[in-house]
Amino acid sequence: MKGKMAGSSIANGRMAARAFTAIVGGYAAAAGFVSLLARISPIDRAEATIWAMTLSFLVYAGLILWAFHETRLARVAAAIWGLAFGSVGCLWLLGPAL
Amino acid sequence: MSKTASNAAPGVRQSMAWIHGWLGLLAGWILFAMFLTGTASYFRPEITRWMQPEIDLRPVTAATAADTAVAHLQKVAPTAEQWFIYLPDARTTATRIFIRERPNPDPDAKPAPRRPELRLDPATGEEVTARDTRGGEHFYRFHFQLQIPHPWGRWLAGLCAMAMLTAIISGVITHKRIFVDFFTLRWSKGQRSWLDAHNVSAVIALPFHAMITYTGLITLVAMYMPWPIQANYKDPATFETAVFGAEPDAEATGRPAALTPVAPLIAKASEEWGGGRPATMVVRNPNDATATVTLFQSAKDRLNARGGSIVFSGVDGRRLSASPPPGPAAETSGVMLGLHMGSFAGPVLRWTYFLLGLAGTAMVGTGLMLWTVKRKRPGAAPFFGIRLAERLNVGAIACLPAGMAAFLLANRLLPATLPARGDVEVSIMFWTWFGLAALACVRPIRRAWTETLAIAAVAFLALPLVNALTTDRGFVRSFANGDWLFVAFDLAMLATGALLGFGAWRAAQKSSRPARKPRVAARPVNPLREAVDAH
Numbered sequence A: 001m002k003g004k005m006a007g008s009s010i011a012n013g014r015m016a017a018r019a020f021t022a023i024v025g026g027y028a029a030a031a032g033f034v035s036l037l038a039r040i041s042p043i044d045r046a047e048a049t050i051w052a053m054t055l056s057f058l059v060y061a062g063l064i065l066w067a068f069h070e071t072r073l074a075r076v077a078a079a080i081w082g083l084a085f086g087s088v089g090c091l092w093l094l095g096p097a098l
Numbered sequence B: 001m002s003k004t005a006s007n008a009a010p011g012v013r014q015s016m017a018w019i020h021g022w023l024g025l026l027a028g029w030i031l032f033a034m035f036l037t038g039t040a041s042y043f044r045p046e047i048t049r050w051m052q053p054e055i056d057l058r059p060v061t062a063a064t065a066a067d068t069a070v071a072h073l074q075k076v077a078p079t080a081e082q083w084f085i086y087l088p089d090a091r092t093t094a095t096r097i098f099i100r101e102r103p104n105p106d107p108d109a110k111p112a113p114r115r116p117e118l119r120l121d122p123a124t125g126e127e128v129t130a131r132d133t134r135g136g137e138h139f140y141r142f143h144f145q146l147q148i149p150h151p152w153g154r155w156l157a158g159l160c161a162m163a164m165l166t167a168i169i170s171g172v173i174t175h176k177r178i179f180v181d182f183f184t185l186r187w188s189k190g191q192r193s194w195l196d197a198h199n200v201s202a203v204i205a206l207p208f209h210a211m212i213t214y215t216g217l218i219t220l221v222a223m224y225m226p227w228p229i230q231a232n233y234k235d236p237a238t239f240e241t242a243v244f245g246a247e248p249d250a251e252a253t254g255r256p257a258a259l260t261p262v263a264p265l266i267a268k269a270s271e272e273w274g275g276g277r278p279a280t281m282v283v284r285n286p287n288d289a290t291a292t293v294t295l296f297q298s299a300k301d302r303l304n305a306r307g308g309s310i311v312f313s314g315v316d317g318r319r320l321s322a323s324p325p326p327g328p329a330a331e332t333s334g335v336m337l338g339l340h341m342g343s344f345a346g347p348v349l350r351w352t353y354f355l356l357g358l359a360g361t362a363m364v365g366t367g368l369m370l371w372t373v374k375r376k377r378p379g380a381a382p383f384f385g386i387r388l389a390e391r392l393n394v395g396a397i398a399c400l401p402a403g404m405a406a407f408l409l410a411n412r413l414l415p416a417t418l419p420a421r422g423d424v425e426v427s428i429m430f431w432t433w434f435g436l437a438a439l440a441c442v443r444p445i446r447r448a449w450t451e452t453l454a455i456a457a458v459a460f461l462a463l464p465l466v467n468a469l470t471t472d473r474g475f476v477r478s479f480a481n482g483d484w485l486f487v488a489f490d491l492a493m494l495a496t497g498a499l500l501g502f503g504a505w506r507a508a509q510k511s512s513r514p515a516r517k518p519r520v521a522a523r524p525v526n527p528l529r530e531a532v533d534a535h
Helices: A009-040 A045-069 A073-094 B002-007 B010-051 B062-076 B136-145 B152-174 B191-204 B206-219 B227-232 B236-244 B263-272 B328-341 B347-375 B384-413 B421-441 B445-470 B475-481 B484-512 B527-533
Strands: B082-086 B095-100 B118-120 B278-284 B292-297 B309-313 B319-322
Touching: A009 A045, A009 A073, A009 B227, A045 A073, A045 B010, A045 B152, A045 B206, A045 B227, A045 B236, A045 B328, B010 B136, B010 B152, B010 B347, B010 B384, B010 B484, B062 B082, B062 B095, B062 B118, B062 B263, B062 B278, B136 B152, B136 B421, B152 B206, B191 B206, B191 B347, B206 B328, B206 B347, B227 B236, B263 B278, B263 B292, B263 B309, B347 B384, B384 B421, B384 B445, B384 B484, B421 B445, B445 B475, B445 B484, B475 B484
Parallel strands: none
Antiparallel strands: B082 B095, B082 B278, B095 B118, B278 B292, B292 B309, B309 B319
16 A cells, blocks of 8 residues: 555565455445344334445445554455455344345 | 644654645546546536527426327337336426337347437427537546447546545644634745645635535545445345335236326425425336336435335326335435535536536645645756646646537537537547547646646637527527527636636746745655655
8 A cells, every 4th residue: 555565576466465355355245244133123124224334435435444544454355355254254143135 | 834733743644644645646647537527517407408509498297298208109119018207397498208119029029229319399299300410418428438439438447536536634634723724825936835725725615525526426436436235135126215215116907098297296205305396206107907107206305316206006096115215324314415416406506506616626626736836846858657647637727618618619500410520529529539639748847837827718718609690599698688698608708718717827827937946855755754745
């Protein structure tokens, strides 16, 4: 995330991992998180679904920005992939949709 | 300035400047094209009407248009499965109809070829024929499909829109003097001027940029983010029914029954909508005992673009059902859709939308320029990345407008009877766009700017002339007849040509002027510090 990082192959690999985490992981985390909220929120089910879809891009954008802002790559990967797998896991535990 | 910047929260501002620069660059060329064609799409029906000058229809009431369309359909397809009737309004003067044939009961039979959409004169119900063209629809579709096969074009557009959203947020965080920069534009100062221009175009219309980007994502949210539906519903159709109401799906019985007159249904629906107009009428199983008529409310007189729908019996005109009233979330997302499309906007607000869209285009364009100007070292040969970015800048900023002008010129110059004429127009736009961009790659960069901008300017300036020579709706006659659409179109083309000509002139001045002594050439450059300085 800093200009000097380019140059060595390790730095390039870390940047690729960071970008992948931000863009793909961020999408998975945002999708899983808002889907979980839509599932457990007590309001009308259709309304909860639309709120989750409408706000999802804000969550995704926030995750992308944070992924490039936070210097510790391990922390970025743990948080974003943790949120993605965690929320999808919770949805799985809740069982299939009605 | 650099000192205060590095004192005040350097971490966030630096990382945000970095991501702003890179995301803006990588998505910038596509975003420029999306912004420009999207801005043109605020005049989608007007562009279509200009591109078919032989059609000049008088507006009629929705009830009359519905009656004439139904009369036409009774003649040509009385036993079809469904009729789709898109009613005209003051901006789209023709009625559009589409017929869905009943599927062949024999499973081995080849499916009947899809019937093309037809256009009718709303006053008479006669079919209107004109030169084949995609019209304003082409810019509109390109704006979010990028002429790339489905679904990849839409996914790429969505990815670029996400880059735009993050660039806007990071740009605001990076930027610390939003109010001051509102009033700051220093001309002819190289990098400083590009930065000022980027700031002015971004800051003046910041709420618009943020709104249009977010609502743009919402227009395709069902494709980009379907997962909450998956989490909550086993069958997505259940969700759609809960939000939009159930569509009639009765099979035809084969017992004939005369179709009820549709004009009274329009009056009933309009009363229920508090004066709202219908935009679309769908007739299912016409002339059958199970016939239904569904009316969808127009988005043109309301902020929420998802109007309600009412289903009537097609036999006796009884009201059968209606879409449920939207909850707060459905209302919010419908309004977001409406804000993006701007269908509700009258002429003044529509032009405001157009100008704000141009400000967005300018913001992306100046941002792209800034990226290259900032990284060029005086005296040193630019590295490959900069040279590539420079050429792509020419290809997007100067060559796309030239391609759009070529699309419009082709509309006037190609023979009216040419086979697949509409597709040829589209190919001409892309050949001109990418051909010019390729040509610009072999020219010195400054000359490339001057030449491509000049070509684009000449192409736009030629449009009113070519229009006057090839149609009977030239400027003088249009003015005398009070044909304000054609008058405004000619004036808009002249203004666009003048703007591009001004750009060519500025670029020419720069290339003839000897390179100025760089102000800070001796200072060692710290890339981190510099990113902050610039913002």
